[in-house]
Amino acid sequence: MPMPDYSLIVRNASFLLDGLLLSLTLTLIGVIGGLAVGTALALVRLFTGVIGNYVIDAYVFVFRAIPLILVIFWFYFMVPLILGRPVGAWTSAIVAFTLFEAAYYSEILRAGLRSVRAGQLNAALASGMSRGQALRYVIFPQAFTAMIPIFLTQAIILFQDTSLVFVVSLHDFLTATSIIANRDGRLVEVYTFACLVYYLICLAATAGVEELKRTFAR
Amino acid sequence: MNYQWNWDLLFSEPYAGWLLAGLGWTVALSITGWFIALLLGATVGVARTSSARWVVLLSGFYVSVFRNIPLLLQMFVWFFVVPELLPAKLGLWFKRDLPNPEFWTAVLALAFYTSGRLAELFRAGLQAVPRGQRMAADATGMNPAQALRYVVMPQALRIILPPLTSEFLSIVKNSSLALTIGVLELTAQSRQIENFTFHGFEAFGAATAFYVLVAFVLNLVMVGLQRTLALPVAV
Numbered sequence: 001m002p003m004p005d006y007s008l009i010v011r012n013a014s015f016l017l018d019g020l021l022l023s024l025t026l027t028l029i030g031v032i033g034g035l036a037v038g039t040a041l042a043l044v045r046l047f048t049g050v051i052g053n054y055v056i057d058a059y060v061f062v063f064r065a066i067p068l069i070l071v072i073f074w075f076y077f078m079v080p081l082i083l084g085r086p087v088g089a090w091t092s093a094i095v096a097f098t099l100f101e102a103a104y105y106s107e108i109l110r111a112g113l114r115s116v117r118a119g120q121l122n123a124a125l126a127s128g129m130s131r132g133q134a135l136r137y138v139i140f141p142q143a144f145t146a147m148i149p150i151f152l153t154q155a156i157i158l159f160q161d162t163s164l165v166f167v168v169s170l171h172d173f174l175t176a177t178s179i180i181a182n183r184d185g186r187l188v189e190v191y192t193f194a195c196l197v198y199y200l201i202c203l204a205a206t207a208g209v210e211e212l213k214r215t216f217a218r
Numbered sequence: 219m220n221y222q223w224n225w226d227l228l229f230s231e232p233y234a235g236w237l238l239a240g241l242g243w244t245v246a247l248s249i250t251g252w253f254i255a256l257l258l259g260a261t262v263g264v265a266r267t268s269s270a271r272w273v274v275l276l277s278g279f280y281v282s283v284f285r286n287i288p289l290l291l292q293m294f295v296w297f298f299v300v301p302e303l304l305p306a307k308l309g310l311w312f313k314r315d316l317p318n319p320e321f322w323t324a325v326l327a328l329a330f331y332t333s334g335r336l337a338e339l340f341r342a343g344l345q346a347v348p349r350g351q352r353m354a355a356d357a358t359g360m361n362p363a364q365a366l367r368y369v370v371m372p373q374a375l376r377i378i379l380p381p382l383t384s385e386f387l388s389i390v391k392n393s394s395l396a397l398t399i400g401v402l403e404l405t406a407q408s409r410q411i412e413n414f415t416f417h418g419f420e421a422f423g424a425a426t427a428f429y430v431l432v433a434f435v436l437n438l439v440m441v442g443l444q445r446t447l448a449l450p451v452a453v
Contacts, residue, residue, distance in 0.1 A: 065387070065433035066426050067394035070405050074426075077418035081221065160288040166398060174291055187298040195287050195295060202286035 005186060009193050012180050019176030020197070026172065027159045029094055034101025034158075035151070041106035042113070056106070063103035068164050072096045076168050089168040097162070104154055112147035113139065145216055152209045156202055173197070224417055228424050233411050237424055240407030244428075247321070247393040247403060251328035252386060258333035263340020264366065277337065284334030290395055293327040297399045324396035332389050339381055343374035376447055383440040390432055404428060 009016070045056050063071070075096035080086050116139050124134035163174040171179070174194060181190035227233055265277035284292070297320070301312040316322060347370050355365035375382075397406035408425035412418040 061433065062426070062430055065391075066429040067391040067405055069394045069397070070408070070422065070425055070429070073405070073409050073412070074418075074422050077412060077422065081418075160286075163288040163290045164395070166290060174288065174294075178294065181298070188302050191291065191295050191299050194291055198288055198291060199283065199286045203282060206286070 006189055006193070008180065008184055008186055009190065015180065016173065016176050019171050019173040022170065023159065023162045023172040023174075026093065026097060026162045026165065027155060030097040030101045030158050030162070031151075031155050033094070033098030034105045037098060037102035038105030038109055041102060042109040045106075045110065046113070060103045060107060063100055064107075068096075068100060068161055069167055071100045072164060072168060075099075089165070089170045093165050093168060093170055097158070101154075101158060105151070108147055108150050108154065109143075112143040112150070115146050116142045149209050149213045149216070152205070152212070156205050156209070159205075160198065160202065221419070223419070224415075225420055227411075227415060227417050227420050233415070233421075236402075236407045236411060237404070240402060240404035240425075241428060243321070243396075243401055243403040244390065244393050244405075247324055247328060247396055247401065248386075248390045251325045251332060251393070252389050254325070254329035255332035255336055255389065258329065259336025260340050260371075262333060262337035263344065266337060266341040267344045281334045281337050284331050285338075289327065289331045289392055290398060292331055293324065293395055293399055296327045296330075297323045320396070320400045324393070324399060324401050328389055328392055328396075331392070332385065335385060335388075336382075339378050339385065340374065343378035344370060346377050347373045373449075376444075376449065379444055379447070380440060383436055383443075387433055387436055391429065 041056050041059065044052050072093060075092040076089065079092040079095055120138055120142065121134055124138040125131070129137065162172055165172050166175045166178070169175070177190050177194040181187045184190075228237065262277045262280055265273050266281070268274055268277075301309040303309075304312060313319065351369055351373065352365055355369040356362075360368065393403055394405040396403055397409070402410070404425050408421040411421035415421070
């Protein structure tokens with residue numbers, strides 16, 4: 001084995017940083033998009049009848065049953081077909097991550113809403129609030145406090161999952177490191193460095209979530 | 219949208235054979251990885267509940283390493299980096315003489331990644347068993363190993379059965395990442411059929427149907443197991 005050479009990480013810093021930025025951007029889009037669509041799904045479930053329930057149950061079940069890579073492949077193939085023109089990997093990745101995360105977020109939302117005891121809704125209605133007001137002022141604030149740590153943990157998982165865009169050749173952080181590693185034949189140094197970066201980011205984020213949980217528990 | 223449907227494609231050669239072979243690899247990866255992960259995860263999970271501080275710290279570090287690095291990167295590390303770091307002879311054997319190196323590397327990556335998650339499950343399960351159980355076992359003259367084997371672990375396993383099933387579903391899904399190091403499992407095969415025929419709906423549909431079926435059956439199995447294994451008195 002040749003002597004380790006870490007200088008190439010410094011030399012390629014801007015390329016790696018662009019990759020990390022893409023990973024973080026995709027995470028942010030996945031969280032916001034997934035939360036928006038997931039909230040819509042949870043609301044449809046709350047306010048519509050049996051048929052709406054079945055459709056959304058099926059949506060959530062299928063998306064949670066299949067691998068994310070398969071979801072990425074599906075949309076990489078399907079989005080251009082539906083739009084009738086080529087759109088590139090970035091657009092289809094955004095669609096894939098948003099719809100995939102929505103399935104998980106809607107389940108978190110549902111569990112969070114259920115964690116608020118039924119007496120709370122009854123009490124709010126009894127005090128003269130409308131159903132909408134009860135949800136807005138009594139149920140949602142309590143549910144959200146319970147959900148926020150789980151949302152953030154899900155975001156950390158998503159950040160790790162964004163590395164799967166490797167399969168459609170988007171230059172996220174992992175793909176950027178793999179390009180440099182293969183081009184320069186420096187697999188050991190570059191992949192060790194990538195491990196360290198992911199490890200530290202996720203460890204710090206997890207510690208932040210734990211701290212938040214402690215604050216809420218007080 | 220202009221699309222020519224052709225479901226017969228899935229039942230014609232060579233595509234039917236590809237799908238079946240892919241299915242075989244997915245099952246082999248998941249089951250082999252699962253048993254190794256279960257063994258490692260239970261061991262590390264028990265270590266997490268140890269009374270020795272250094273054992274707790276060490277096993278905690280194990281869990282944090284395998285949980286905080288993306289599985290895809292772990293797969294690359296097992297495939298590209300680990301053979302270089304091993305002693306020369308062993309590394310060479312890994313790269314040259316090991317039959318099916320991609321498969322076994324993927325199994326290792328899946329097993330270690332999953333074991334980190336299982337360890338936390340086992341820890342939670344062990345800690346959820348009331349302390350009186352361990353004390354009672356102690357009082358009847360069992361040594362700590364016997365108490366774990368006959369009293370605490372059987373109860374902990376019942377507690378963690380539901381999340382354990384969803385972890386198995388996760389390893390089935392995660393086995394798709396093996397395609398990045400060249401294992402032609404189910405997702406890879408469906409992608410290959412799409413590339414050859416442009417019939418993505420049929421190809422990905424077949425793979426989707428299989429994964430959904432696994433999830434469905436696992437749900438049923440879990441409910442059945444829970445009923446069969448339930449203790450006469452609630453713990």
